[in-house]
Amino acid sequence: MAQTATSTNPTQALAPSNPISHAANNATTAMHGLPHALTTLILIAAALLAAAIIHFVLVHAVPGPLLKRRPVLAILVKRTRRILFLVLAVVLLGTVLPEAPMAASTLSRVLHVLSAGFIVLLGWSLMVAVDTFTVYKLSLRPDNIQADVMARKHVTQWQVLRRASHVLILMITVAAALMVFPAVRQYGVSLLASAGAAGLVVGLAARPVLSNLIAGIQIAITQPLRVEDAVVINGQWGWIEEITSTYVVVRIWNWQRMIVPLAWLLEQPFQNWTRDSSELIGTVHWNVDYTIPVDELRKKLDEIVHSTPLWSGKVVVLQVTHALATTIELRALVSARNSGEAWDLRCYVREKMIDYLQATHPGALPKQRLELEGQPIPDHPAAVEPIHEDA
Known part of the structure; x- marks a missing residue:
């Protein structure tokens, strides 16, 4: 009979220890004449072979139609195949090795390593399960995530909770191991x-x-x-x-x-x-001369926004927001479906309105006025006599 350690082994507690331990004990007795190292190697090989057989049966026991109806289950089974084999191997090794002919101190160290490995595998399994469920949930999101507030909300929640779960599982697993x-x-x-x-x-x-x-x-x-x-x-x-x-x-x-x-x-x-909401209202400003026909610019602004798909079709407003000493300030409000389109729409409206002013109202562009009181205004600027300053 092999010497056994008194330390607690979680793998033995989870495994069906009575039949397997009894079979391992009988096998050890039958190999009584063999060297102890060879007997131990045979028990390890038998445990790994049994783990492979049980793993094959469990993996193929899940019916195919069920996996087709439950995609997340199919992904989970695929990702946990290797972990399942390692768990079975650790459990069976922890069950049969106490019957192996080895010193109690050596057996105790081996069982401690197997127990720590079992805990690590459980933590790994939990992290894979969290990853699988998160990836499956994120795969259901719409393609245009920028326009869907609820989709962005769910993506954020799942990503943050997945990483937080990883940290917690890792800390607990390492501490327990x-x-x-x-x-x-x-x-x-x-x-x-x-x-x-x-x-x-x-x-x-x-x-x-x-x-x-x-x-x-x-x-x-x-x-x-x-x-x-x-x-x-x-x-x-x-x-x-x-x-x-x-x-x-x-x-x-x-x-x-x-x-x-x-x-x-x-x-x-x-x-x-x-x-x-992903929708935004963009603002565009111009400084123009007091002679500009504002109503005409309102019609032109409406024409400009209707010519581009960047406009969401909700808001288009042109207002005089400031009256300065030499110019007036015009502000246009235009709506877009998201922040990127709002920026592009602002640039587009600004560019098209400047083109329109240059082509139809060049005199309305900002300029400096000079008024000479009591003197006739010459027909040509060259007729004005230059002002000479004394040296």
Whole structure:
């Protein structure tokens, strides 16, 4: 009979230990005359072979029609095949190795490694499941995400929650795996129970990570910004390209990327142009002469916006907003479906209106007037005698 270790083995608790352990014990007894190393190798090979057979049966036990009706289940089965085999192998090894002819100290170390591996595989399985479900949900989003506020909301929630879940699962998995080993478990308990300098240093080091993680969860729930929202942060205008568990990536109009920590973002004010709707109203300004016929320009503005698909068809207004000393200021309001089209529409309207003024009302462009009182106005500027200043 092989010597067994007294340490707790989670793999034995989850496995059907009685029949398998009994079979392993009988096999060890039958191989009594063989070297201990060879007996152990035979038991390991038998456990791996049994894991492969069970894995094959389980993978092919799921009916094909069910996988076709449930695409997320098909993706999950495909992604977890390798993990399932590793889990079965660890469980069976943890069940048969206590019957192997090896020293108790060696067996204890092996079981600790298998227990830690089992915990890591469980954490890996959870992360794969979260990834699979998130990818499936994101695949259902519409193609034109910029025009759909609800789609941007769901994309943001799933992306942030996926990354936050990864961080939490990773932290719990690593902590649980390390606590399997007695030396690490004792150190962890003493570290958590102590209020000394070491605990203070660890707490201060973990504070930025935890604050950003909490900020990410808060953004996913409260939705102050979403993926593809048009925002102005620190005077920089751009779109939210990606939201991770610790920072936000802003795609600026010149294709540069600005990285903003989540904790900082929630503590500082910023502008979100598309929080409730992707539609925007763009403004265009001109300074023109007092002689300009404003009603005629209103008709021309209406004609310009109707000539481009950039206009959403809702708002087109021309107003005189300022009367300055030499010019008046005109402001046009035009609506677009999203921030990118609003920018292009503003540039288009500005360009076409300048072309119209140059072609039909060149005298209405801004100019400086000079009025000479009490003197006849010459027919040609060259007739004006130059003014000579004394040296």
